[in-house]
Amino acid sequence: MVETNLSRRNFIRTSVGAAGGLLLGFHIPEAEAAKTESRPWTTPTKGVEINAWLSIGEDGTVTIRVPHTEMGQGGMTSVALMIAEELDVEWSKIQAVFADPNRHLRNNREYKVMSTHGSQLVWLQHPHIMGAGASARERLKEAAAQRWGVPRSEVTAKQGVLRAGARQGTYAEFATAAAGVKLTEEPAIKQAKDWWLLGKDVLRLDIQHKTNGSAQYASDTRLPGMVYAAVRACPVPWGKLKSFNAEAIKNRPGVVGAFDLRAVEGKRGQPDLQDCVAVVADSWYRAKTALDLLPIEWDFGDAAKVSNASLSAEAKKALGEKGLLTKDDPKALETIAASKKVVTADYERPFEAHLRMEPINATVHVQDDRVDVWSPTQDQSAAILLVADQLGLDPKNVYAHTMFLGGGFGGNGAGGTGVTRQAAELSKRLKRPVKVLWSREEDVAQDKQRPMAAARLTASIGANGLPEAISTRALWFAIDKMNQIGPATADYGIRNMPYNIPLRHHERHNLATHVPSSTHRAPGANQTGFMTEVFADEMALAGGWNPLDWRIEMTKDKDDWQRVLKTLKEKAGYRTDLRRGEGMGVAVVACHGTIAAACASVTVSRRGQLAVEKIVIVVDCGHVINPRGATEQIEGAACYELSHAWFGGLEMREGRFVNTNFDSQNLLRIDQAPEIESHFALTGGKKWGGMGEPAGPPVPPAVANAIFAATGKRIRSTPFRLHDLSWA
């Protein structure tokens, strides 16, 4: 019998087994998969540290310290793979743990970057990650060379064994000596043709823990003496807290108290903390129940007048006004004005929340000599700085613990961690560990949203049916108190569309809003990809072109676009002659150094019921280090964007978002999920691109174009659910 009494609760440690021995590396038959732990931030690393990235144990186990976060994108596995490739050690000997963010800070940013964003891990960071493995390998070789009295060039390092002539020894035997070696020159990283591990299908390292409930997320943190907080910020962002009546709940079971937390005027950028009330209790449910009963008065301010309709009207007005020029061919507007055949269309997309499955949370423990932080952040460095700033402490005394993230999608970066301030402030006041967990409603209402966006695109079509000039005006609502996304993102994807249109005129507006915004899986491209690529179909059809052939024709001087589009043509069986109610649509979008094309097949019933049957996606991300992981990201990103485009859209009334849980806001469900077929059309060589985001943006326009093919109804705004798709 296990006794659990909430009022005299002890800290109970779950002790579910860590990595078992039954992992199978499917396409590396000779090797069992490498291991990780369910609490990889606490795992003691055995052995000798060769450099900050890895230690080698006596038994040959290599522990890799992963500075990145694991939010589903496979970052932990990717880092381990790249290091194992260079080090040349059996995959089954690899163990991954999360690196210590405090160490990174103390040692002058020893891991270069401790923030995971922008699909950059493989794309932009492979040189220094692989470099760390290569450096360790060369130092092992140098240690052997010195002991054996041979030049380093005669020593080989393969699968954990060093050899020169008849002599050989394991990496473990030379680890201590290697740790002391200084190289005069760091080695170059391997070329793709020399890879033995990268490029093969590998099962993700954390899979055991993600199938038995033992993977620990920030919201799973449990500490001795910990209390729980439920919080409510002003439902209208940046509104002021007037008062609350703590008396009303003081006798509720388990309640410790109600506390006000205040926005700090003048703080910009990441360090947001809005006016809010926190109810603290001995369990989260007790805290949340009491918070729901707490009378709170807010001063909503002027923003309480804003609604989806008022924002839409504002957007329409701005589309009629001149914006900032980002490209101006002087003849573009003239040519359009003089043309007999002009296509023009307005597009609009709403605010979207990240809706990661793990609601935002943070646990902070403030003690006299140190502060510990457990948060689902994508940016551990920012979490440390944020907490240090809130408490007025030296960041060197703040210890962040990297946890598995229940999704991130760009929302848990530097700016998505205001919750960490709440927990820090409460722990300071209460002198005990505090876990703040946002209810789903709070998580959506107080998220840093993907900005609402709109655009007007106009083109003139020449005699050959191809556009001769284009004029665009794009806008979004991203100027808020925190300004976390650069203004240039507003027309990213439009001003740089790949099509060879001879004359181009591009403008943008950035509009002010009270809604805090932040990056969101494939920023910019996730909104503008829809606009550009639906418009591409409109231009193609106006000129009498097949939309896929049009895209091939319009990018004919660009090898990588040709490779992607021709592969799509070969694989997808795109047709424009289906019977009514059935349709196929294509789209292609580039972001994060990667090009992704999609072909969607849909059916629409006469009554307007949409079914997305299948999506074929072709990607050029230069190189793929783990096809299995990359394919997961294609499938995931496609569903992610389809979900927003079909079912998403935040609704604002009186300055606040009202559809804040899954009863009023749906995500894509299994019975609506299409079959997704993934292909790679890789350029290779010097080209590297990101993989966590780019497959999403072409999906909504491909589906919208397929709906047009099926019904003749042109969809220029999302979500699709608000459109009448019925046909006769």
Added chain:
Amino acid sequence: MAMTLNINGVSHSVDIEPETPLLWVLRDAIGLTGTKYGCGISRCGACTVHVDGQPVKSCQTAVSAAVGKQVTTIEGLSKDNNHPVQQAWREVGVPQCGYCQSGQIMSAAALLQKSPKPTDRQIDEAMAGNLCRCGTYQRIKAGIRRASQLSGA
């Protein structure tokens, strides 16, 4: 109110308001954190556990309703992480962030208990209450088919 619960074959005594959702008793009182919170209103499935073999949303199940019944959570689904669904999930490579997966696995295990060889439609029906933001649906379907084979159905 003092109550005795049977969770994964172990009895636990808890003293708590009887209307408290089972989810929070599992997570905060007992420390079985494999069962997740996603919505609290029975719309996401992250909190799915078995009560007497039936899948239920523990965020909408009062703890008092579980008294006298066998509660199984992800931690108790198998001793060695080798329930056919767990095996299949690894073969197919279902989880990404993993946060929804305890619920997915518990729903899938209950489905296969009832229908060892489920049709596509039965899979859709049984799993439609489990959201996955990472979009692992295609692999969930493949995982269920594979688990069905592994169970010898």
